[in-house]
Amino acid sequence: ETGVTQSPTHLIKTRGQQVTLRCSSQSGHNTVSWYQQALGQGPQFIFQYYREEENGRGNFPPRFSGLQFPNYSSELNVNALELDDSALYLCASSFEWGINTEAFFGQGTRLTVV
Amino acid sequence: DQQVKQNSPSLSVQEGRISILNCDYTNSMFDYFLWYKKYPAEGPTFLISISSIKDKNEDGRFTVFLNKSAKHLSLHIVPSQPGDSAVYFCAASQGDMRFGAGTRLTVKP
Numbered sequence: 501e502t503g504v505t506q507s508p509t510h511l512i513k514t515r516g517q518q519v520t521l522r523c524s525s526q527s528g529h530n531t532v533s534w535y536q537q538a539l540g541q542g543p544q545f546i547f548q549y550y551r552e553e554e555n556g557r558g559n560f561p562p563r564f565s566g567l568q569f570p571n572y573s574s575e576l577n578v579n580a581l582e583l584d585d586s587a588l589y590l591c592a593s594s595f596e597w598g599i600n601t602e603a604f605f606g607q608g609t610r611l612t613v614v
Numbered sequence: 615d616q617q618v619k620q621n622s623p624s625l626s627v628q629e630g631r632i633s634i635l636n637c638d639y640t641n642s643m644f645d646y647f648l649w650y651k652k653y654p655a656e657g658p659t660f661l662i663s664i665s666s667i668k669d670k671n672e673d674g675r676f677t678v679f680l681n682k683s684a685k686h687l688s689l690h691i692v693p694s695q696p697g698d699s700a701v702y703f704c705a706a707s708q709g710d711m712r713f714g715a716g717t718r719l720t721v722k723p
Binding site for chain 2: 541543544545555590597606608
């Protein structure tokens with residue numbers, strides 16, 4: 501059973517650029533969520549995908565978008581990067597949406613926007 | 615979107631004593647509550663959870679209490695150990711999880 505893995509671990513981008521972060525879900529998990537964690541804060545919910553469809557979204561602008569693939573791996577895309585987008589981005593997978601169960605997190609991608 | 619609040623940014627306890635971490639929520643639709651532990655440079659790791667139909671769940675040294683009428687949950691760690699030093703996040707779910715800001719626990723030898 502493989503855990504949740506994210507790539508890359510660190511990334512530096514320039515304001516205005518676009519970035520794609522990747523997440524490989526834990527084996528057997530079909531639900532993935534993305535979170536943004538700024539320094540000193542808790543993870544903020546960006547959106548959730550279940551069986552390749554977005555089924556929940558937090559208070560983030562449309563320039564934050566995502567995809568989930570048939571193998572349940574996932575991408576987070578951020579367009580027109582702003583300095584405030586600098587944060588740790590976490591991906592979490594869970595077994596099945598709607599069933600109360602824990603989510604398992606990857607180690608995160610540290611994004612720095614300069 | 616402060617639906618989940620942890621009002622104590624930090625807590626320091628002596629080894630062997632009890633650690634009590636608190637969490638409040640505002641959305642009565644939440645039906646599942648979780649605690650995660652986070653070390654630096656790692657993702658959060660699941661610790662313990664509780665369904666809204668229960669008021670207590672215990673797992674070894676860790677116990678979570680839920681008071682639905684007060685919209686409050688707490689995590690008790692007893693006895694506390696230095697290895698428990700980490701940031702603890704509470705989370706509430708109604709399909710997707712919302713997190714508090716975290717409490718940094720320091721257990722002193």
